[in-house]
Amino acid sequence: MVIFLKLLLAHLIGDFLLQTGRAVKSKEQKKIRSFYLYIHCIIHTALTMLIVWNIHFWPYALCIGCSHFIIDITKLYLQKEKGKVAIFLIDQACHLLVLFIVAFSYARSEVDFAFLLSDKYLLLYTCILLLTSPSSIFIKIAISNWSPQNLEENQKNGSLQNAGRWIGNLERLLIFVFIVVGRFEAIGFLLAAKSIFRFGDLKQGEDRRLTEYVLIGTLLSFGIAILTGLFYINIL
Structure with a gap:
């Protein structure tokens, strides 16, 4: 539960507090070519590592950052003016589902990924x-x-x-x-x-x-x- 709350906190900060209107507009116009899209996902990954504060969590943080990119880019190509609310809710639900799966997996295993180095x-x-x-x-x-x-x-x-x-x-x-x-x-x-x-x-x-x-x-x-x-x- 604690790890999920930490991931949720990082998500809220990265998705709402640290994302400017200029960045949102750039992503909607340029989509995958937007520089802000990549910065946004990097910020999410860094925030996750910072708030969890566990060096061994980096594979999970990387997974969250990559999934965030996939979900966001899918949303950008699917959303239309009339269905923005529905797409937004589905987008956030997908993010929360990923966070829950990551938190559940980490809590059950807590695998030491140091062997990868x-x-x-x-x-x-x-x-x-x-x-x-x-x-x-x-x-x-x-x-x-x-x-x-x-x-x-x-x-x-x-x-x-x-x-x-x-x-x-x-x-x-x-x-x-x-x-x-x-x-x-x-x-x-x-x-x-x-x-x-x-x-x-x-x-x-x-x-x-x-x-x-x-x-x-x-x-x-x-x-x-x-x-x-x-x-x-x-x-x-």
Whole structure:
């Protein structure tokens, strides 16, 4: 009961006392592009930590902040002038439900999340981070000398924005997971699946340089993921 009252106090302060009319107007006009929306959720998270005053509560506070963002952004896109009162009441009810669930879960478990900052998990976070943007940037630089002249044209014609980057990130993370759980054979299936979809299009395009460029990038991406996975399982 005490923890729920603390969470409710933080919610009331953050949602009503510390939210200006200018911020509300900005959120209604710009919605997800509003700077105030993100500041509002950060304030809620910080207030929760401040009022609860327990360093081990941070995962719950983060959960409250993220849920607040999801609920608020949903409200902003659903609300209309005629139904503002109903949307407001539903919005507040959802916030209170989240606070109740968090308070109930915390009171029952009071799990110490300090293990999430152990050496094992810090290494895991580092490997996951390494396999995303840093690897993408490294691969892009490493094969930049062989970049085909018509690469930009191929990206503009029917290609999703940043699709290659996201595909690369996902494939490296999947390979990492396969290695950690000991499913090395799945890497072969992943490579085969990508080859079927990717190189079929390249063959039709009849551009050898582009085919070789993609092949080098793919093998380099797979190599980085495999080495990172092997490093992780052997250093533990």
